[in-house]
Amino acid sequence: MTDVKTHRVLFCIGINQNFMDAKKEEMGDVWQAFSALMSGISNLPGVNVLGVMDDDRIQVGPSADAPWTAYIMADVPDLETIISACDFCRSTPVGDGTYKLWKYCKIEARIGRALVIGG
Numbered sequence: 196m197t198d199v200k201t202h203r204v205l206f207c208i209g210i211n212q213n214f215m216d217a218k219k220e221e222m223g224d225v226w227q228a229f230s231a232l233m234s235g236i237s238n239l240p241g242v243n244v245l246g247v248m249d250d251d252r253i254q255v256g257p258s259a260d261a262p263w264t265a266y267i268m269a270d271v272p273d274l275e276t277i278i279s280a281c282d283f284c285r286s287t288p289v290g291d292g293t294y295k296l297w298k299y300c301k302i303e304a305r306i307g308r309a310l311v312i313g314g
Contacts, residue, residue, distance in 0.1 A: 197306045199238050200272075201241075201243075201244050201270040201271060201272055202270070202271050202272075202273070202274070202277065202279075202307070202308065203266070203268070203269075203270055203306075203307050203308050203309045204267075204268070204270070204271045204277055204304050204305065204306050204307075205266060205268050205304070205305040205307075206236065206266065206267040206268075206269065206270050206280060206281075206302055206304050206305075206307075207261070207263040207266055207301070207302065207303045207304075207305065208263055208264055208265040208266065208267070208300055208301070209235075209247065209257070209258030209260075209263045209264055209300060209302075209303075210257055210258055210260075210264045210300050211253050211257050211258070211298075211299060211300060211301060212221055212257045213298050213299050214257070214299040215256065215257055216291050217299070221289075223301045224290035225289055225296070225300075226291050227289075228287045228289040228290075228299075229287065229296065229299075229300065231283060231287050232248070232283045232296060232302075233267070233281070234268070234279045235280075235283040236267060236283060237269075237286070238277050239270065239271075239279055240272070240276070240279060241272035241273075241275065241276060242270070242271050242272075242276060242279045242280070243269060243270040244267060244268070244281045245267075245268045245270065246267075246268045247265070247266065247267050247298065248265065248266045248268075249265045249266075250262060250263075250264065250265070251264055251265070258301075263303075264300075270309070274306075277304050277306065280302075280304070281302050281303075281304055283296070284296050284297045284300065284301065284302045285297050288290065
């Protein structure tokens with residue numbers, strides 16, 4: 196067994212009903228905050244984003260459970276960095292800052308390791 200240096204993490208992001216009920220201007224503010232969340236995660240020290248996927252074209256409406264709306268697959272150095280990535284949802288202001296991003300979406304981290312097949 197090899198010594199694992201990083202965690203392979205799948206950040207699952209779901210959009211909730213508050214976003215669906217928002218007016219067009221508010222949705223634009225949420226999109227800017229969502230972009231800040233994505234950039235914030237990818238810019239954390241030691242994070243290597245392997246890929247991002249959005250299934251908003253084949254999923255309509257809020258994400259109550261899996262399937263989620265968007266996914267980020269990344270190698271992350273430690274648990275504290277994973278927590279910091281999730282905290283962007285709690286701390287990123289939307290619009291004038293009255294609300295944070297977690298009013299409109301949620302994030303969950305699935306933690307594992309890279310699967311190596313073969314010998």
